[in-house]
Amino acid sequence: MPSLYAVKTLPSQEYFASGHRACPGCGEALAVRQVQKILGRNVIVASATGCMEIVSSPFPLSSWEVPWIHVAFENAAAVAAGIEKGLEILQRKGKIKKQKITVLAMAGDGGTADIGLQALSGALERRHNILFICYDNEAYMNTGVQRSSSTPFGASTTTSPAGTHQAGQLTPKKNMPAIAVAHGIPYVATASASYPLDLAAKVRKAAATRGPAYLHILSVCPSGWGIPGDATIKLGRLAVQSGVFPLYEVQNGKYKITVPVQELLPVQAYFQPQRRFRHLHPETIEQISQDIREKWQELKKRSDKTN
Amino acid sequence: MKKRTGMEVSFAAAEAVKQCKVDLIAAYPITPQTHIVERLAEHVANGELDAQFIPVESEHSALSLCIGSQAAGARSFTCTSSQGLALMSELLYITSGLRLPLVMILVNRSLSAPLSIWNDHSDVMSVRDCGWIQLFVRNGQELYDHVFIAYKLAENPAVNMPVIINVDGFILSHVFEPLETISSHEAERYLPPYAPKFVLHPDDPVTIGAFTMPSFFTEAKKIHDESLKASYGPILQAFQSWEHISGRSYHPVEKQYTQDAETLFIIMGSLAETAGEAVKIMREQGVKTGLLTLRVWRPFPFAELRRAITGVQKLIIIDRALSPGGPGGPLAAEIRAALYNMENRPQILNYIAGLGGRDITIADYIRMHNTTSVQETGYEIYDQKGAEANA
Numbered sequence: 001m002p003s004l005y006a007v008k009t010l011p012s013q014e015y016f017a018s019g020h021r022a023c024p025g026c027g028e029a030l031a032v033r034q035v036q037k038i039l040g041r042n043v044i045v046a047s048a049t050g051c052m053e054i055v056s057s058p059f060p061l062s063s064w065e066v067p068w069i070h071v072a073f074e075n076a077a078a079v080a081a082g083i084e085k086g087l088e089i090l091q092r093k094g095k096i097k098k099q100k101i102t103v104l105a106m107a108g109d110g111g112t113a114d115i116g117l118q119a120l121s122g123a124l125e126r127r128h129n130i131l132f133i134c135y136d137n138e139a140y141m142n143t144g145v146q147r148s149s150s151t152p153f154g155a156s157t158t159t160s161p162a163g164t165h166q167a168g169q170l171t172p173k174k175n176m177p178a179i180a181v182a183h184g185i186p187y188v189a190t191a192s193a194s195y196p197l198d199l200a201a202k203v204r205k206a207a208a209t210r211g212p213a214y215l216h217i218l219s220v221c222p223s224g225w226g227i228p229g230d231a232t233i234k235l236g237r238l239a240v241q242s243g244v245f246p247l248y249e250v251q252n253g254k255y256k257i258t259v260p261v262q263e264l265l266p267v268q269a270y271f272q273p274q275r276r277f278r279h280l281h282p283e284t285i286e287q288i289s290q291d292i293r294e295k296w297q298e299l300k301k302r303s304d305k306t307n
Numbered sequence: 308m309k310k311r312t313g314m315e316v317s318f319a320a321a322e323a324v325k326q327c328k329v330d331l332i333a334a335y336p337i338t339p340q341t342h343i344v345e346r347l348a349e350h351v352a353n354g355e356l357d358a359q360f361i362p363v364e365s366e367h368s369a370l371s372l373c374i375g376s377q378a379a380g381a382r383s384f385t386c387t388s389s390q391g392l393a394l395m396s397e398l399l400y401i402t403s404g405l406r407l408p409l410v411m412i413l414v415n416r417s418l419s420a421p422l423s424i425w426n427d428h429s430d431v432m433s434v435r436d437c438g439w440i441q442l443f444v445r446n447g448q449e450l451y452d453h454v455f456i457a458y459k460l461a462e463n464p465a466v467n468m469p470v471i472i473n474v475d476g477f478i479l480s481h482v483f484e485p486l487e488t489i490s491s492h493e494a495e496r497y498l499p500p501y502a503p504k505f506v507l508h509p510d511d512p513v514t515i516g517a518f519t520m521p522s523f524f525t526e527a528k529k530i531h532d533e534s535l536k537a538s539y540g541p542i543l544q545a546f547q548s549w550e551h552i553s554g555r556s557y558h559p560v561e562k563q564y565t566q567d568a569e570t571l572f573i574i575m576g577s578l579a580e581t582a583g584e585a586v587k588i589m590r591e592q593g594v595k596t597g598l599l600t601l602r603v604w605r606p607f608p609f610a611e612l613r614r615a616i617t618g619v620q621k622l623i624i625i626d627r628a629l630s631p632g633g634p635g636g637p638l639a640a641e642i643r644a645a646l647y648n649m650e651n652r653p654q655i656l657n658y659i660a661g662l663g664g665r666d667i668t669i670a671d672y673i674r675m676h677n678t679t680s681v682q683e684t685g686y687e688i689y690d691q692k693g694a695e696a697n698a
Contacts, residue, residue, distance in 0.1 A: 042509045043509065044507045044509070057518055058518060058520065064514050067511075067513055067514075067515075068513075071371060072397060072398060075398070078367070078371035078372050079374055080375060081371075082361075082373060082376040085372070085375075085376055086330065089331060089359050089381060090381055093357065096380065096508070118364060122364030
């Protein structure tokens, strides 16, 4: 167990200024703040359209203390790739001074797993030296909680409603980290703002990686998930402790669970506080629970094998 | 003595891009744009051009990469056609809204469906309002020249706007033409290094691409419109200084045989070459006809156009794109609007011609000229299949 005071070792400097317009208790804004603390000053951010873009950049205001650009919804990876290649050649030609600048692309689950998947795949395949972070709040929250391919099975959203004939999202959550791993890139990890030290370590590793790195951060969304704003951290922990969102990293293809869980909590502990799962029948929850346990065992096997 | 060689027009374009010393090229293959991009890839691979060549996974990403690199301060280039432009279209508006001075060559090709790889202007007309400076060229020499002119213009701090250079696919892009090139010294003299005012860099953090509430959006659009209109002066300057370097002079509206003309053809792009031949033949027969070619489509050259048609009785406007169910072709519609407030407006005939690569021969121009029928709908889709040369 890390020391109770270990969190004090995180940088005190802020690069994502407070006063932005995120909802109270927004897990995504918190994760962005933590990420930017670690990345520090020498970074350029390319943001997809989405919650974080809207809450942080209402002209003439900006929450960004570091250079930041927003272009469109589906192309954060491509814009970041252009920045990275632009900086590289300007430095090589001596037009700007040589220094390490992290190029970060950030997007929500829609901008990553749905509309942004092609641009992301292209950037990973071409081995751009960028860090891509998916802030996954498991639906299109900015437009009013519509389902995405990252919405978990069973969750009720405005376009996968819990009706009398069907009960929420009908398809399993797309496994984005596995898709990133399949590109053979050097570093892939999952993280959560509820585990800031684990998140910090992964951001550091990802930024130090030569070549593309992919971080998938579960971002608890009080407004979209139907929980009180003060339950964000707790829900993030429950997601990990129940095995719904395991924290692991894949370095050069080697899996490692970074936050081990001795005994998974029942998934109901995670579902129960959330409005989006309230309609689920006990049989459905049992089915989901089984699936989670199977996937957890699979992940453990992979992690054990390589460690 | 200028160096004069024979060269495929696409290669001439690539040569100019190379001489402009771009830092980054991002492109996705689409017919008939490919030869330009392939040639640039060779230049980079052979070390003749020190640039990043990024073969991306879509046109959408091609333009996105260029936006990123240009925002980081790198002179960037992309090139596309038809469906590729359609896929890019949302980003075209964003590029100009962000005031990033990119240059793109658009090798004009029809939009599907039906699929056609051949040439017309339906691609560029689909993004008419994207807010870029939009130029049209008639031949390979002009394409070579306009690459330099476009960068000069785009990067002019008083302009700071992206530029599209339109070149007709295949009928121009894939033909061999004589080409006069400039020396690298002359290229450097004409085009200084790119020195943007704002770039993405940790030393001076800026926020680019913020969103606006209704209280600012109109102002942003108004500034855009005013800036694009105000680029007219710098366009003339860029043409002028190019003339000093190359000896070739260009104008937003090119005039041929316009002196005492009663009828004028108006056209854009490479068809002006054939139309010019037709007009020459008619002149030799004593027919008082002439030709206007619009080189600058945006900003629209209102004043120069009005001056050029003063005293003319009839305009024959040839559009290479159609607005289905609308007023005909975009060129004619805009010219009609531009002339509406004039006291002595000429009669206007609008032909939608040369769609999807259909040839328009000299005989076709003569036939169009000799027609006296009134177009009830305001336009006619010219569907003759290559009129006989001696008709």
